[in-house]
Amino acid sequence: MQTFFQQLINGLSLGSIYALLALGYTMVYGIIKLINFAHGDIYMLGAFWGYYVINVWHFNFLLALLSAMVICGICGVVIEYLAYRPLRHSPRITALITAIGVSFFLENGMAYLFGSNARDFPQVVKQVNYDIGGVRISNIQLEILITSCILMLILQLIIKRTKMGRAMRAVSVDNDAAELVGVNLNRTISFTFALGSAMAGAAGVMIGLYYNSIDPLMGLTPGIKAFVAAVVGGIGSVPGAL
Amino acid sequence: MRKSVVKKLIGLGTVMMAAGILAGCSTAKSESKGNPVGKTIKIGVNMELSGAAAGYGNSQKQGIQLAVDQINKAGGINVDGKKKKITLIIKDNKTSTSTSASVAAQLVNKDKVNAIVGPATTNAGTAQIPNITKAAVPSVSPSATDPNFTLQKSGKVQPYVFRACYQNNFQGSTAAKFAYTDLKTKRVAVLADNSSDYGTGLAKAFKKTYKGKVAASQYFQEGDKDFNAILTSFKNKKIDAIYAPGYYSELGLIVKQARQAGINVPIIGSDGMADPKLAQIAGDKNASNVYYTTPFSTRVASQNGTAKKFMNAFKERYNEEAPTFSALAYDSVNMIKDAIETEKSADSAKIAAGLAKVKNFDGVTGKITIDSKHNANKPIVVETLTNGKVSAATEIK
């Protein structure tokens, strides 16, 4: 029983990070049916950004998280604009290869600039373990759980309550029809990339904090796992993801 | 008419096949006597600079560059009275076997190197053997650990393949002896890296030698980040220690997560974790009661002049503590230098002969002797980490 709860706690805190990652994946998939291989690498960028600002500019956790979200959001939009937008009307497999290219670029670009060694993530939050009936919970786990819940809630609100969210849902159902009723397709897709990438950036910073180890290839495995989850789970639609 | 067409087609086909087989015979056999030395001594580096093992490859590259720069600053290598400088040719093999073979072919044929350092992994290493053997160019791998790496299928030694590191059997059985005799453990759990021969080879050697009971045996993959599930399953097994052969990137996390999960038994590892980054990833507080077998000890180094000089030079140049991989690569280059000096020639075939004769070579990672199987024999040390710092080093005989 103890083991079970321990696994549950560990699973929940880790799972909530992956959920953030998978959400972005699904949103992009739902809107332009693109398997965004580079999504995992945006998460890696987020982790490195967090590493950088905490070490060099001595940001605190919250500031690092927010700045990483902004930076990754911008990265996502730029990538979409440069690499995916020209291919919107090409065969999907072409866009997939481009996404793989972007993924290679980010991974190896980071490896070139910062070296491919794993590095330790600065521990901005001092770890404290709580022992509840034999189950250990650390404050970091709690913090991760709370942060990701808040982020998911915000995401939910954006999608359900705002005009942009409505546009996103419309595009995910039928982008031609959405365009006919006056949805700005380009803006909506950019916004989706920004939102998804920001979530990935937040996940990156949190995973850095949780594991204390980041490297340029860290996005690869979660990327493929999220791809499997996104397709097998059949959560291609934005509302479905939530 | 129809029949003649068939005949023609079949005829053409046979001609082509025959031509192929003949050509195969006439081209494949072009024995080489090796690459003679030119104005400078050319050393090729076939290294994992990108791909899965890029981290280790780049550390080795730093060690190689340091060694070569030091040698060149001192005027070069003394080849039968004449000082010759080293030209370094560095190529990336993407951590891929086919690219490694291609890189090796390019180094020995195009660049006409006299010796090769690398690759870091056994798989990439074995892939280059056919090409370098054909060209009679020796290679020294800093970190290919598979016991059969230097051997042919028949069990005879590969004439042009050498290594600067331990082979798995030696290191694994040393760890087993240490765990049983020095730590007095009776029940251990084995947690090995399953994605390379390094982790599985060591685990196999450990299990074979360990006299106590192996209570549990689990594997993980390179790049895994979450070991909580496995560690939690160990918790109930009443183990005295964990043997976890692998590299520091995963081992750091294993140490960290084990301590967080309340598993405070000794964790024993291998030279793949002999890196200052281990304690950084695990956190200094967690990196206690951690042991690993290593040829290269910062503690031993303080008594060893060669090692001390290397450590200082490395820190000065790269502004970080020297990892084991860099030390092994540094030694690989200097072993080649040693071989050239004994043979008084830098022709590739001579270097191979010289490497086989390396004896009591004063390396950073200890006094190295190349045995008949082209393995590097050198003393082995078990280092103990306490609060992230090396607190003790025991030499195992």
Add this chain to the structure above:
Amino acid sequence: MTTILKVEHLEKVFGGLTAVADVSMQLKNDELVALIGPNGAGKTTLFNLLTGVIPPTAGMIYFREKEKLVSINNKKTYQIADLGFARTFQNIRLFKNMTVLDNVLVAMTNQYKEGFIKSVLRFPSFYRTEDEILKKARDLLAIFDLDKDMYKLASNLPYGVQRRLEIVRGLAMKPKILFLDEPAAGMNPEETADLTRLIRQIQQQFHITVLLIEHDMSLVMNLAQRIYVLDQGKLLAKGTPSEIQHDKSVIKAYLGEEG
């Protein structure tokens, strides 16, 4: 005139919705029968049931194989097609990125054999089979004036020609029954007149049974020997064109629905 297709009490329920209810009908050799009915009457569903695309909820479908009627309820689409069912689709489904010739050749797939080894190693007998089948395809295309476009991609043909090609592709299967699903949809009167001629030509030249779904009444009344009227999944009436034109319930259904 022997019965070639017999349908008994056919029923299809989607969820709670009955799309086809208790339909019984018979098609005889060389007949041209039309199936009409307002939108949503279940005509295409009936087509899909007959061609095995969807399985029926209840009822039986029999098809004449040699001398006796055999149930084809549990057969798959391709097996049914192989028995001699050819069809066209409401929204043309040609193999768009293949040539006109290839479209027809695909339909002939089951009429010739080319072993894997034979075709891969290009035995002379491979060329003989290719020759034969190519000639057949070419002849067929020539009848319908499509041979000049033989090497064009199907997607590059004008709309009316695409419709024609789809019918020819169906004929290439050497079917016993040809199902045409709204062949005149989207055509102007001139093209429709061409189509009428085409269908009549097929009937006369190939001696096959044709079942036609159509909205265009002029086409139906011109061509059909018998008419089945479907409304809300049920068979409303059947008979010759003149009978149907005067049937009160049909008039009511059409006027009621379409004003």
Add this chain to the structure above:
Amino acid sequence: MIVLKANFKYNVCWLIIMIAGFYIMNTLIMIGVIDSFIENMFVTIWINIILATGLNLIIGFAGQFSLGHAGFMAIGAYVTAIVTQKAASLGGFYASFVIGVIVAVIAALLVGIPTLRLRGDYLAIATMGAAEIIRIIINNMKITNGPAGMFNIPQFATWPIVYIMMCVTTIIIVNFINSRGGRVIKSVREDEIAAEAMGINTTKWKLAAFVLGAATAAIAGSLHASYLQTIAPNDFGIMESISILIIVVLGGVGSVTGTFLAAVVLGVLDTVLQDFGTLRMVIYAVALILIMVFKPSGLLGTWELSIRRLFNRIKRRSV
């Protein structure tokens, strides 16, 4: 016999081109223009061509998105490694080809029958998973020597054998595409429902293309193992499948000529970039993105080199 006569000329032309290619290569090696490094590059390119034409058959012609090609390659490679270590003779080597193909065909049937009803991305996931399972099985078996892989595999696959096998597999695939079977799988790609209405058992034909592709992948794997003399499970991971996919898409989905061109371009690029160290993959990635953005349908689209058309053009010009 019209078709036979017309085609005989073209077939002979192709044969002459293949033999000429062989002799040019042979002469260049004899006079020393091609050293073992360039030979190595060519052999790698040829093996990639075998792999990519097989995958192009599955993706480009049958329209099934498979991401598990490396798994079948692994089967061929390991069968050859195991068999030739036990029976180190040319006969054993050829036997290993046959066994490898048979095992790969069985595996392809096992994978294909349940998964080929899936479409698009789902099929991609399923095949990727299947290849991963193959890799993990190999990684954990004794006979395959686990993650350490197998080395000291006797070399029987010299460049002439690889060259001939490349020609043979290409002939098989191209001839298949230009026959009844090829027309049928193309129709399945175009419109599955319509093809089914033509009396075509679509599952069977999809499976046929999948199995043929897997068989050629096994041949490529055998050649890879025997030429390189070293294999490891990590060589056959998802990244290998992706790199084959890249060749196919870059050349043009549905163009065998394009596959040849892309394999050569990427092979040369890859060798040239060896000198760039870590920067290599960055340049590779940028090249990949640029080509895809500016040529979305691949280098050649669906264009094929056809000697018949060449002849006709020359004739027209001379008239």
